[in-house]
Amino acid sequence: MNKKVAKERIDKLREELNRHNYNYYVLAKPEITDFEYDIMMNDLVELERRFPDFADNTSPSLRVGSDINTEFQQVEHKYPMLSLGNSYSEQELIEFDNRVKKTILEDVQYVCELKYDGTSISLIYENGILVRAITRGDGEKGDDVTANVRTINSIPLSLKSVNFPKEFEIRGEIYLSHKTFNRLNKEREEAGEQPFANPRNAAAGSLKLQNSAEVAKRGLDCFLYYLLGENLPSNSHFQNLKEAKTWGLVIPEHIKVCNNINEVLDFIHYWDRERKKLDFDIDGIVIKVDNLNQQKQLGFTAKSPRWAIAYKFKAEQAVTKVLSIDYQVGRTGAITPVANLEPVLLAGTTVKRASLHNADQIALHDIRINDFVFVEKGGEIIPKVVGVDISLRKPESVVTEYITNCPECGIKLIRLEGEAKHFCPNEQNCPPQIKGKIEHFVSRKAMNIATAEATIDLLFANNLIKTAADLYSLNKEDVINLERFAEKSAENLIQSIEDSKNTEFEKVLYAIGIRFVGETVAKTLASHFKNIDAIKNATFQELTEVDEIGERIAESIIQYFSNEENIQFVDKLCNAGVKMQIEEDSKLEYSDKLKGLSIVISGTFKKFSRDEIKKLIQINGGKNVSSISASTNYFLTGENVGPAKLSKAEKLNIPFLSEDEFIEMIS
Ligand code: IVH
Numbered sequence: 243m244n245k246k247v248a249k250e251r252i253d254k255l256r257e258e259l260n261r262h263n264y265n266y267y268v269l270a271k272p273e274i275t276d277f278e279y280d281i282m283m284n285d286l287v288e289l290e291r292r293f294p295d296f297a298d299n300t301s302p303s304l305r306v307g308s309d310i311n312t313e314f315q316q317v318e319h320k321y322p323m324l325s326l327g328n329s330y331s332e333q334e335l336i337e338f339d340n341r342v343k344k345t346i347l348e349d350v351q352y353v354c355e356l357k358y359d360g361t362s363i364s365l366i367y368e369n370g371i372l373v374r375a376i377t378r379g380d381g382e383k384g385d386d387v388t389a390n391v392r393t394i395n396s397i398p399l400s401l402k403s404v405n406f407p408k409e410f411e412i413r414g415e416i417y418l419s420h421k422t423f424n425r426l427n428k429e430r431e432e433a434g435e436q437p438f439a440n441p442r443n444a445a446a447g448s449l450k451l452q453n454s455a456e457v458a459k460r461g462l463d464c465f466l467y468y469l470l471g472e473n474l475p476s477n478s479h480f481q482n483l484k485e486a487k488t489w490g491l492v493i494p495e496h497i498k499v500c501n502n503i504n505e506v507l508d509f510i511h512y513w514d515r516e517r518k519k520l521d522f523d524i525d526g527i528v529i530k531v532d533n534l535n536q537q538k539q540l541g542f543t544a545k546s547p548r549w550a551i552a553y554k555f556k557a558e559q560a561v562t563k564v565l566s567i568d569y570q571v572g573r574t575g576a577i578t579p580v581a582n583l584e585p586v587l588l589a590g591t592t593v594k595r596a597s598l599h600n601a602d603q604i605a606l607h608d609i610r611i612n613d614f615v616f617v618e619k620g621g622e623i624i625p626k627v628v629g630v631d632i633s634l635r636k637p638e639s640v641v642t643e644y645i646t647n648c649p650e651c652g653i654k655l656i657r658l659e660g661e662a663k664h665f666c667p668n669e670q671n672c673p674p675q676i677k678g679k680i681e682h683f684v685s686r687k688a689m690n691i692a693t694a695e696a697t698i699d700l701l702f703a704n705n706l707i708k709t710a711a712d713l714y715s716l717n718k719e720d721v722i723n724l725e726r727f728a729e730k731s732a733e734n735l736i737q738s739i740e741d742s743k744n745t746e747f748e749k750v751l752y753a754i755g756i757r758f759v760g761e762t763v764a765k766t767l768a769s770h771f772k773n774i775d776a777i778k779n780a781t782f783q784e785l786t787e788v789d790e791i792g793e794r795i796a797e798s799i800i801q802y803f804s805n806e807e808n809i810q811f812v813d814k815l816c817n818a819g820v821k822m823q824i825e826e827d828s829k830l831e832y833s834d835k836l837k838g839l840s841i842v843i844s845g846t847f848k849k850f851s852r853d854e855i856k857k858l859i860q861i862n863g864g865k866n867v868s869s870i871s872a873s874t875n876y877f878l879t880g881e882n883v884g885p886a887k888l889s890k891a892e893k894l895n896i897p898f899l900s901e902d903e904f905i906e907m908i909s
Contacts (some may be wrong), residue, residue: 259302267396277871300399304392307454314385320885326552339503357526360417361446370401402490405447410471422461479809526554562586573678688753689742714818773823836864
């Protein structure tokens, strides 16, 4: 096939696939079968592979994602992503209405929308093309997850019609339908993987996967609810959304303009009843002032708009029977009692287990096996038991006696004064504690070794690893014979372990898993002591003299290195070639020239990367903080400074610092 023919064919396939996508995902009226669609998509992917000159970032082939692993870039939001004020009662809504009317003396219309329980996203379109998708992050900057978002079929890569503003942002919620969530969890359970706790976690986790081909398989979906930009089509939020729909964007149907607060309350009552029928989770209703001029007049508080409020539904409850109680042992040895329940449907998903938290909670509610209990979904990973229906209790029921010994290793449990949980003190030999430590060691923020929990279980069960240090003695032959492993996957694992030897010392220190040594403490220790020997030999006084290292951390470090097994573990890592000292880079000289200074950075720099700048601040004794406040000492700016930070810095009169001035300061 020559180039000209290929181009024509590619264009044709793209056009057709875009049309079918729209029919299927936006109109829900497919014209062709999934099979026919897949054939066309395969053709396109193959042609684009053969003719890379025709690559295009609006091609529907991006929907299938790519196998290349990506680290997310942090991007500043043009308009900060704020949250909403919450309300839990009708009275609070009436007060909101009164506040609005105090400022706005004309008629006010409210737009009521469902509050989707997913993960928020900001999409940026330029000239009708999706150029960037950013997560909320800390509200000021988030992760650039564009490649992942391009796999979401209902999000157009290029817009229809021509009436859209040249540049705009549209915000919304990425979510998983119940149907997709249940399918995903079934697949995970069959593959021996940990199921997701709820659709929200599954959506948020999927969006942050580093392999967009994997994201494509998750079946994420999206609702868009907030248009932002300079030249919006209308002065009404509602009209803007209606207009955005004609551009091909997925605007939810369940949205209503209300003329007064009573109509708002009717909408809330209606959806409190009807929400159970939806195939996705909502956790409330969002009420927004419709008129953008009025919105502007009302403005924002530091955290949220004054022109909108969320009404949160009371958590749904279900009643079910406690079949048995398990006791789980965590990475740190903490024991969590978990009730196994007769499966019950709760807010769209089937609940089989619920956390009982600790011995006191069981005693407080007097929870017994065979009791009928009320379960609720909270913010936690698994639902919780909030009470017992005593009227259904049988006379022969017996009070639950809390366990005295570890269910995994049999050792007597301890309970420290002031702590709610029981602990298994057998840190070195209790299997879940060992496995938990290895999982922590390989995790993304630690050694970033590409492996699943199930693989660690397998390696451990086959006696191939006893500690994380044993990972470095594995070879391909050890792994290849394990269940679910093949030549390629075994090679990948070994390669990933090998690559982890390049991990910076501060992350290694975090990975080792010393109690209370989190990411930040590890960074501080690494830049102060520079190598593991200095930390190992540091006295209590030397440790507590370091800024931000308190007595509790110092004690924990000393205790860690007083244990021979820990010393052997660290030595083994060192012998395997894992980095046990910071890299002395000529550019990076340590000083305390920035001691006590808190510095916010923004934009891109010429001589250093943002990460290097952050590092320079840190090793010169300063502190890099993410958002501007009255206590910020300097605002260090490069090119393309975020407007939100800029205006805040100006407002608070924070002194600006250019890259050159900064270099001058530390040299
Ligand atoms: S509007 C400035 N509308 O709720 C206000 N948010 O608690 C922008 N959410 O971060 C948000 N459904 O992730 C808006 N219909 C809706 C929403 C919604 C869900 C989420 C969103 C936001 C959070 C605020």
